[in-house]
Amino acid sequence: MDQTEKRPSTAFTSIDYDKKGKQAGFIMIPHSPHEDAWGATRVPIAVIANGTGPTVIIEGGNHGDEYEGPIAIAELIRDLDPGAIQGRLILLPAINVNAAMAGARTSPVDGLNFNRVFPGDPHGSITQQIAAYMMDVLFPMGDAFLDLHSGGSSLDLLPSAIIEPSPDPELRRKNIEAAKAFDAPLTVVIDNMGDPRTATAAACRAGLITTGTEMAGGGTVRxxxxxxxxxxxxxxxxxLGVLPPSEKASARNDGKLLELPGAEAHVFATMDGIFEPFHTHGREVHAGEAAGRIHCTWDPTKPPETMHYQADGILYGLRQPGRVRPGNCCAVVAAPYSGTL
Structure with a gap:
């Protein structure tokens, strides 16, 4: 893509994005907390470039309690020979670095969810500044974007490739092709209930072929x-042509697409207590069917409340841990995709 006009920023890096070979370093964002007058937040980054081909940005650690993606990216940084690729990889194993170091969904520095701040602010808090650097500096270099998520500490999801539903028909087609190429057991269209502030939504607005993942979760590495x-x-x-065709494994996915059918996909906690699910992952469920109940064990005179599914489909995700408060997501249903291919 063509470089777009950048908003003024204090971020800097020793990485030369146009240099061939392999480089590893940091995006440095000046940060002056109580304990460090002239310090900087260091966001790890690596660039591997060779020959001609697309630029692919691969991000992990968008949420700091999601681990499979960051591990896979760090392995690429260490193991991938530049001579094996055609194009350029921009690799970000721990983009939300403060959250990654804390093993937390949100940054302990400013309390923000990196995946809800795009397009960011180059003069905002640290999380907003990192998002702005991606939006203003990295996305304009890119042709494609992989955003590797898991369920994190609060959800356990069926491993899947995720499609960002771009309103542009041609980009939507390319996003679907990329997600199918990932070849996870499931391929699911997720629009985060229409929130435009996610990294994948921002990447689509920037015109990048975009796909993501949800790799299990529960705060562990599966x-x-x-x-x-x-x-x-x-x-x-x-x-995408960055690796040779021989690197693509034989397809295992059946090619069917699922989606989260809006707000009805989610079962939200109705009271303070402990969630007891009635079903396990992958089970076929139906709207109106009991999904589970919440127990208030510290008030045994209060009967449990039963919650119900709002959509037909399969049980795609379950709450972890069991302790819930009103509004917590307790279960997620995925249904056959009904949109335009």
Whole structure:
């Protein structure tokens, strides 16, 4: 893509984005908290470039308690030979670096969710400044964007490739092709209930071919999910022409698309207590069917409240841990995709 006009920023880096070979370093964002008058927040970054081909930005650690993607990206940084690729990889294993170091969804520095601040602010808080750097500096260099998520500490999701539903028909088609190339067990269209502030929504507005993942979760590393993530990233890079076609593994996915059907996909907690799910992942469920109930064990005179599914489909995600408060997402249903391909 063509470089667009940048908003003024104090961020800097020693990385030369036009240099061939492999570089590893940091995006430095000046930060002056109580304990460090002239310090900087260091966001790890690596660039691997060779020959001619597309520029692919791969991000992990958007949420700091999601681990499979960052591990897979760090392995690419260490192991990938520049001579094996055609194009340029911009690799960000811990983009929300303060959250990644804390193992938390949100940044402990400013309390913000990195995936809800785009397009960011180059003069805002640290999280906003990192998003602005991606929006103003990195996205204009890119042709494609992979945003590797897991369910984090509060959700356990079926491992899947995620499609960002761009309103542009041609970009939507390319996004679907990239997600299918990832070849996760499931491919799901997720629009985050229409929120435009996510990294993938911002990447689509910038015109990048965009796909993401949800690799299990529950605040742990699942060996099977990590294997899917490692394999899927290389599949997409082969699909885009950065890696040779021989790097693409034989397809295992049946090619069907699912989606989260709006707000009805989610079962939200109705009271303070402990969530008891009635079903396990992958089960077929129906609107109106009981999904689980919430127990208030510290007030045994209060009967549990039963919650119900609002959509037909399969049980895609479940709340972890069991302790819930009103509004917490307790279950997620995925349904067959009804949109335009």
């Amino acid at each position: 060996p099977e999910a990590l294997a899917i993530c490692r394999r899927g990233v290389r599949n997409v890079l082969a699909h």
